[in-house]
Ligand SMILES: NC(=O)c1ccc[n+]([C@@H]2O[C@H](COP(=O)([O-])OP(=O)(O)OC[C@H]3O[C@@H](n4cnc5c(N)ncnc54)[C@H](O)[C@@H]3O)[C@@H](O)[C@H]2O)c1
């Protein structure tokens with residue numbers, strides 16, 4: 258059981274994709290955690306989802322704004338500026354939206370990759386302690402496709418792998434910015450995500466039909482969301498979580514190259530360790 262290091266009560270949260278399968282269940286849990294404000298940015302309105310959230314939101318923490326991840330950097334800045342006017346600050350951004358249909362792969366890149374980079378960098382500027390911010394948290398929902406690329410969805414895998422590396426890179430700046438970032442990689446989760454999954458050459462993958470006979474190969478959005486919230490409360494900068502089949506675990510992503518300016522440090526550390534081993538032997 259991961260130790261709770263981030264208390265979600267009283268926090269201002271922005272979630273993109275909050276009406277989606279995983280996002281919606283995550284919103285329910287965040288409301289129960291006593292967040293101060295929950296801004297749900299959505300591409301398409303969902304009355305039934307909004308109504309269900311309102312039924313458990315006695316404190317009225319949920320607000321909604323229409324937002325399309327492909328709207329570009331300037332519009333993204335405008336939307337986040339409006340949120341800052343409402344909240345005063347953003348404590349946690351959850352990038353929980355995404356698609357996996359590759360037929361027009363420029364769209365999947367615009368949504369999953371460019372759109373997520375835009376929202377992350379806009380929130381980053383607002384949170385950055387070195388630029389007058391309070392610090393904060395960015396949670397990027399990637400996918401197991403970033404850990405084991407899907408041959409049938411190479412572009413989807415690239416967008417998710419790219420976001421994972423983007424997140425790991427920015428996390429290194431946490432000592433200066435006070436911004437904690439990490440990726441969460443869900444396994445196959447039973448949501449509408451699979452409803453239309455076409456290969457980049459256009460053929461329908463019929464993934465939903467193929468998964469129908471394999472109930473033990475997937476997880477529910479509730480189970481996934483519970484682990485998303487556990488990962489948020491664990492508050493581990495720069496890590497990669499995998500939440501698959503109802504389990505949450507850390508995944509070690511190795512660095513295979515050492516930047517020149519770190520090499521000397523590493524060589525000195527290796528030498529010190531060798532000396533210690535020689536002394537002990
Ligand atoms: N379901 C899975 O098997 C699975 C596995 C691994 C990762 N994921 C990832 O988890 C996240 C949530 O997926 P889900 O399973 O809940 O799918 P979902 O289809 O139920 O929800 C996706 C959400 O993204 C939103 N969205 C799509 N295009 C958008 C755009 N242009 N602008 C703003 N919002 C947009 C949708 O409105 C929806 O709310 C996605 O990033 C997905 O890639 C899903």
Ligand SMILES: CCCCCCO
Nearest residue numbers: 357400401402451464
């Ligand atoms: C082939 C179905 C892909 C489901 C999304 C995994 O990230």
